[in-house]
Amino acid sequence: MKDFAFTGGRPDPNTFPTEALIEASTKALRNLGGQLVNYPGESGYRGLRELASMRFEGREGVPLPIDNTSITSGSMQALDLTLGTFIQPGDTVLTEEYTYSGTLGIMRHLQANIVGIPMDYIDGMNMDALEDKLKELKRQNVTPAMIYTTSNHQNPTGAILSLKRRHRMLELAEEYDTLIVEDDCYGDIDFVPNPTPASLFKLDESNRVIFIATFSKILGAGVRQGYFVAKQPYYDMIHQNRWDGGTSALASAIVAEFFKENLEAHLETTNNAVGAKCKAVIDTLEEHVSDICTWTKPRGGLFLWIDLPESTDMKKLNALASAKGVGYSNGSAFHYAGEPVKAIRLAYAYCNIEDIPEGITYLAEAIRDAQVATVDVAAAD
Numbered sequence: 001m002k003d004f005a006f007t008g009g010r011p012d013p014n015t016f017p018t019e020a021l022i023e024a025s026t027k028a029l030r031n032l033g034g035q036l037v038n039y040p041g042e043s044g045y046r047g048l049r050e051l052a053s054m055r056f057e058g059r060e061g062v063p064l065p066i067d068n069t070s071i072t073s074g075s076m077q078a079l080d081l082t083l084g085t086f087i088q089p090g091d092t093v094l095t096e097e098y099t100y101s102g103t104l105g106i107m108r109h110l111q112a113n114i115v116g117i118p119m120d121y122i123d124g125m126n127m128d129a130l131e132d133k134l135k136e137l138k139r140q141n142v143t144p145a146m147i148y149t150t151s152n153h154q155n156p157t158g159a160i161l162s163l164k165r166r167h168r169m170l171e172l173a174e175e176y177d178t179l180i181v182e183d184d185c186y187g188d189i190d191f192v193p194n195p196t197p198a199s200l201f202k203l204d205e206s207n208r209v210i211f212i213a214t215f216s217k218i219l220g221a222g223v224r225q226g227y228f229v230a231k232q233p234y235y236d237m238i239h240q241n242r243w244d245g246g247t248s249a250l251a252s253a254i255v256a257e258f259f260k261e262n263l264e265a266h267l268e269t270t271n272n273a274v275g276a277k278c279k280a281v282i283d284t285l286e287e288h289v290s291d292i293c294t295w296t297k298p299r300g301g302l303f304l305w306i307d308l309p310e311s312t313d314m315k316k317l318n319a320l321a322s323a324k325g326v327g328y329s330n331g332s333a334f335h336y337a338g339e340p341v342k343a344i345r346l347a348y349a350y351c352n353i354e355d356i357p358e359g360i361t362y363l364a365e366a367i368r369d370a371q372v373a374t375v376d377v378a379a380a381d
């Protein structure tokens, strides 16, 4: 049976630059040689920190402060370290109502009180709702430990926090004395020209934002190269929480060597490939389930969110889709409180483009077959 994997936020395996990375590895090893006997240190390989800074400058017009940039084993470690530093058991954290399940896992592990703020699928977190919640917390004498947001091409909905909302979030963070953790995992995966506004980190004037990013989504999760950027005192505070010997300098050097020459060309290739897959998913959904479902129209990123009819039996849908080899993620995994929701998330970059119409057609059939008759209580009376 074919495998139609719409699970997990991975890039397109067909655009993984194997040959170019072999060349980059040779160069990196020649350059580093015996230096690799040393531990990389808590901030990691400088060449990749410089590259991260250039990457940011290419999009935002200003470099990242290299001395405040720290390489981690994927952005997951950056999240682990950052959240672990600022969240004590019982602390309140604010995030989008739907957000990355991995971050929710860390927050739960840290015994945070997670508060989900209503959002929309286009412009992200609703700032009136955020303000109301902050006011309510203040009345209870609660200062939240942080606001966590995936500002660009959000996981799972694809929303992009609008510029106006970014400014408002910064004002609110200042007024209510809290930090913002900006997770920019998907910022470079754009299908339309410049869809994302300036980052919160760039707009911040009062040292409230910790910026987190990764190479997982533009290269591969297997390389495990991510980073956080934090000004002082936060940079040192986060490092006080770090006990490993640093992130592989060899892997960092290979990634830096590759991207030094290829960042723009690689992004063009991968974004075109992923954008085409996203379109193939949407076209097939349009053809088969536009009468009963609605879905987001991503401007970039790796995810599409489908709202299913209320009458969907989620267990049945899962069984029917799996029987055809179709994998997706259940919406409830992304709900801040894990509540059941009639929605699913599709990650479209991994599946072969030729297989997408077939896989999504099976999914559409499964959605139709998973509808159960609902009794209209009012009419029955």
Ligand SMILES: Cc1ncc(COP(=O)(O)O)c(C=O)c1O
Pocket (backbone or CB within 6 Å): 009, 073, 074, 075, 076, 077, 079, 100, 102, 150, 155, 183, 185, 213, 214, 215, 216, 221, 225, 226
């Ligand atoms: C929003 C977000 N942040 C962080 C991560 C972690 O990615 P990595 O550790 O591979 O950089 C993911 C992975 O899916 C994600 O979606």
